[in-house]
Amino acid sequence: xxxxxxxxxxxxxxxxxxxxxxxxxxxxxxxxxxxxxxxxxxxxxxxxxxxxxxxxxxxxxxxxxxxxxxxxxxxxxxxxxxxxxxxxxxxxxxxxxxxxxxxxxxxxxxxxxxxxxxxxxxxxxxxxxxxxxxxxxxxxxxxxxxxxxxxxxxxxxxxxxxxxxxxxxxxxxxxxxxxxxxxxxxxxx
Numbered sequence: 001x002x003x004x005x006x007x008x009x010x011x012x013x014x015x016x017x018x019x020x021x022x023x024x025x026x027x028x029x030x031x032x033x034x035x036x037x038x039x040x041x042x043x044x045x046x047x048x049x050x051x052x053x054x055x056x057x058x059x060x061x062x063x064x065x066x067x068x069x070x071x072x073x074x075x076x077x078x079x080x081x082x083x084x085x086x087x088x089x090x091x092x093x094x095x096x097x098x099x100x101x102x103x104x105x106x107x108x109x110x111x112x113x114x115x116x117x118x119x120x121x122x123x124x125x126x127x128x129x130x131x132x133x134x135x136x137x138x139x140x141x142x143x144x145x146x147x148x149x150x151x152x153x154x155x156x157x158x159x160x161x162x163x164x165x166x167x168x169x170x171x172x173x174x175x176x177x178x179x180x181x182x183x184x185x186x187x188x189x
Contacts, residue, residue: 004100004101006109007063008053009051010053014044014047020094022040024090030153030154031134032090056075057073059071059074062093062103069093069102070092070102070103071090071106072107072110076120084120084121085124086124088107088110091125091134098133111141111161115162123143124156127154135155141159144159
């Protein structure tokens with residue numbers, strides 16, 4: 001298979017996205033939070049609008065030449081209290097394209113995008129506990145299992161995003177260390 005390219009999808013990709021998403025829902029219905037009937041009934045204009053990149057959502061596509069062979073969405077929470085979290089969703093690679101690294105490239109593109117958003121601290125996802133290929137991929141990309149029990153056969157995973165240490169945080173930590181040293185009481189001999 002030739003080199004795969006990954007890029008954000010645009011409204012112009014709506015037809016290809018719809019076809020791939022419907023194929024994914026038909027193959028792995030538990031991996032999608034919708035039904036084939038509901039998704040196939042959406043107008044193409046609504047699907048095109050879903051593909052518009054916003055400050056809270058982006059959907060990446062993996063392409064073999066001009067053919068869309070994989071997708072992955074990243075959605076950031078819009079509520080201020082939880083805006084430090086994003087969800088990785090609808091990661092899917094067409095069966096004929098599996099094993100060539102498209103899934104890894106999609107997940108890495110989503111992680112790279114998440115890292116570029118200063119407010120984000122973690123990316124979360126849910127994966128079927130019997131989807132060993134997806135679990136292996138997510139673990140290889142740095143995700144870890146969350147400390148909550150699996151519900152309905154789904155495991156919850158998260159990735160803490162690397163963040164540069166700010167000078168103010170270093171200064172604050174240093175002053176706390178010095179404050180503790182200054183208040184340390186040494187017993188007399």
